[in-house]
Amino acid sequence: MAGKSQEAPGNSRRIAHSSIxxxxxxxxxxxxxxxxxxxxxKQTFPVRxxxxxxxxxxxxxxxxxxxxxxxxxxxxxxxxxxxAAANNLAAELAADSEWIALLNPDAFPQPAWLESLMxxxxxxxxxxxxxxxxIQAKQPTLLDGAGDAYHVSGRVWRRGYGMPADGHFGTREExxxxxxxxxxxxxxxxxxxxxxxxxxxxxxxxxxLGFRLRLAGYRCLYVPxxxxxxxxxxxxxxxxDFAVYHGHRNLVWTYVKNMPGPLFWLxxxxxxxxxxxxxxxxxLRNRWRIILRAKWDAIKGxxxxxxxxxxxxxxxxxxxxxxxxxxxxxxxxxxx
Numbered sequence: 001m002a003g004k005s006q007e008a009p010g011n012s013r014r015i016a017h018s019s020i021x022x023x024x025x026x027x028x029x030x031x032x033x034x035x036x037x038x039x040x041x042k043q044t045f046p047v048r049x050x051x052x053x054x055x056x057x058x059x060x061x062x063x064x065x066x067x068x069x070x071x072x073x074x075x076x077x078x079x080x081x082x083x084a085a086a087n088n089l090a091a092e093l094a095a096d097s098e099w100i101a102l103l104n105p106d107a108f109p110q111p112a113w114l115e116s117l118m119x120x121x122x123x124x125x126x127x128x129x130x131x132x133x134x135i136q137a138k139q140p141t142l143l144d145g146a147g148d149a150y151h152v153s154g155r156v157w158r159r160g161y162g163m164p165a166d167g168h169f170g171t172r173e174e175x176x177x178x179x180x181x182x183x184x185x186x187x188x189x190x191x192x193x194x195x196x197x198x199x200x201x202x203x204x205x206x207x208x209l210g211f212r213l214r215l216a217g218y219r220c221l222y223v224p225x226x227x228x229x230x231x232x233x234x235x236x237x238x239x240x241d242f243a244v245y246h247g248h249r250n251l252v253w254t255y256v257k258n259m260p261g262p263l264f265w266l267x268x269x270x271x272x273x274x275x276x277x278x279x280x281x282x283x284l285r286n287r288w289r290i291i292l293r294a295k296w297d298a299i300k301g302x303x304x305x306x307x308x309x310x311x312x313x314x315x316x317x318x319x320x321x322x323x324x325x326x327x328x329x330x331x332x333x334x335x336x
Contacts, residue, residue, distance in 0.1 A: 083202035
């Protein structure tokens with residue numbers, strides 16, 4: 001992984017004229033969505049628009065929402081399209097904005113969140129993706145994440161998850177990718193990378209996008225003063241069957257699609273071992289049905305993922321070893 005980043009001279013006039021659309025994908029988030037929108041209304045940096053894409057919620061989370069902030073636009077879908085497809089739709093609607101900020105409805109940004117991200121974007125023009133400092137909303141002394149790490153075996157985790165927030169991860173530095181629960185992207189970079197993979201539905205779709213951004217030559221910076229309090233899996237449930245299925249299926253697809261050729265074969269035994277370990281972990285906890293279904297469906301989707309891989313690798317703009325340098329090696333330290 002690259003070391004600490006050196007700040008370039010800023011241009012406050014360029015910051016002031018940058019346009020941002022904030023995208024929030026909602027599905028039965030209840031009062032959490034209201035708290036998220038209220039936090040966005042208090043941002044010190046002007047937001048061009050807030051786009052809420054609702055995946056067919058049946059609760060009251062959208063009630064009177066548009067009355068809370070003038071720049072809010074609500075897109076109501078008649079079915080649950082998933083996190084990936086909903087974000088792609090919103091990104092198309094935000095075509096006039098230079099920057100897109102993604103925020104989960106259970107994430108509550110501090111007032112300077114967007115300003116901190118935009119100042120980093122101005123100071124580090126070589127980066128096109130920016131990760132937030134996420135704090136656990138229910139245990140605010142603990143980190144929820146400081147950017148995503150990708151292991152050569154295909155394992156993924158949020159850096160610093162569960163560690164004391166005080167005194168850890170307080171420096172700007174390059175990370176593999178950003179957790180899309182609270183992140184800033186240059187819209188043109190998302191477009192060049194092809195957006196989110198809608199076959200993923202949700203879980204690890206942000207890592208997959210981050211991987212493709214790296215393959216295309218884009219970089220991601222962690223911004224420690226861009227602080228967000230995050231509940232996490234508020235509607236899907238932490239370690240629920242839904243989360244286990246999509247996370248472990250998509251873990252395989254992310255590796256197959258994106259790992260450059262020399263690294264693919266070099267680390268394939270480690271990837272297989274990581275999957276076997278995951279199956280054993282859940283089987284020992286009597287959850288073997290859901291983990292086996294996740295891996296079986298991952299295998300059934302390999303032909304389609306391999307077709308995508310051919311196109312992704314044909315457009316790769318950086319060397320395989322540059323990608324390897326951005327990954328974690330050795331024993332995986334923290335789960336996502």
